[in-house]
Amino acid sequence: MDTPQTQPSPPPPPPLPDRLAVDPTSRYHVAAVFEHDVGIRFNGRERRDVEEYCVSEGWIKVAAGKTVDRRGRPLLLTLKGRVEAFYR
Numbered sequence: 001m002d003t004p005q006t007q008p009s010p011p012p013p014p015p016l017p018d019r020l021a022v023d024p025t026s027r028y029h030v031a032a033v034f035e036h037d038v039g040i041r042f043n044g045r046e047r048r049d050v051e052e053y054c055v056s057e058g059w060i061k062v063a064a065g066k067t068v069d070r071r072g073r074p075l076l077l078t079l080k081g082r083v084e085a086f087y088r
Contacts, residue, residue, distance in 0.1 A: 016085045021052040023073070028052065041084040051076055055083050 013036040020038070021028040040050045042060050051074070052061040060083055063074035 013087050016087070018056050019052070019054040020085070023051065026052070037088040039086050039088045041086065042079065043081040053083050053085060055085060058083055 014030070014032045016033060016038070017028070017030055019028045020030060020033060022034075023029060024031070040047050040053055040060065042050070047060065047062070049062050050060045051063060053059070059078050059080045061076040061078050064077045067075045069075055
């Protein structure tokens with residue numbers, strides 16, 4: 001008899017770190033986390049423009065418009081408030 005092949009379930013996503021950065025040169029960048037869709041809720045509203053966050057310290061960093069530094073990276077503004085990270 002043929003037994004139906006069941007597809008293995010995908011591995012669960014890694015736990016979200018307390019601090020995470022989008023920039024791959026940052027020491028807070030975790031590539032395995034970015035294989036999944038990560039969401040950030042800041043003061044109760046979902047934000048899609050977050051470059052870096054820290055849950056325990058309660059801040060996020062967002063780009064300041066189109067302004068860049070001398071190395072071509074965006075200038076970042078730090079906003080303080082309640083931060084929640086989650087997988088979508």
